[in-house]
């Protein structure tokens with residue numbers, strides 16, 4: 551069973567429209583749709599915004615729906631200056647940029663007493679996503695580190711700090727929570743994010759304008775991936 555998650559309605563609309571023979575189930579106040587998508591058994595749904603929603607949603611998918619692979623699809627703010635709106639980042643790993651225990655001597659982004667704070671994506675899913683990306687969005691996909699935090703970033707100075715501290719390609723609000731939950735359950739994952747904005751002073755305007763288009767581009771890659779998984 552493949553789990554496919556988006557945070558917002560726009561990010562799952564096309565998935566839900568394409569889903570066949572589905573059953574809808576409610577758990578922990580969230581909705582899960584199990585059915586068939588391009589011939590594959592999938593559980594699809596919207597987790598809501600932020601790391602807690604994403605972690606709970608992913609855990610329920612694994613426990614209740616026996617999901618053994620997770621694909622996260624949606625939009626992000628670009629951090630890498632070479633990324634344009636509409637370009638795609640396929641996660642090599644995900645880290646929480648707002649984890650901050652620096653007063654106790656831990657580097658930013660590091661979770662105390664844990665061996666890993668930057669969770670690697672599954673190499674095989676990354677390979678399949680990259681291949682799918684070359685078909686669905688030729689020349690517009692790159693692999694990179696995804697940063698997550700419970701913050702919408704809309705400030706060039708913050709972008710600079712995030713790049714300097716973590717070297718991330720893009721920033722969003724769920725990926726690292728999905729990654730950590732998957733790692734805790736030994737479930738492979740990959741995050742596919744299309745850039746809706748550049749996390750700068752224009753981010754809120756760009757986000758409003760480009761979220762649907764960027765979400766649909768990310769969906770196109772998931773669609774291509776399902777043919778190859």
Ligand code: ADE
Pocket residue numbers: 625626627628701702703704721722723746747748749750753757
């Ligand atoms: N998702 C899309 N754009 C974002 C941004 N600028 N910050 C956080 N999450 C985002």
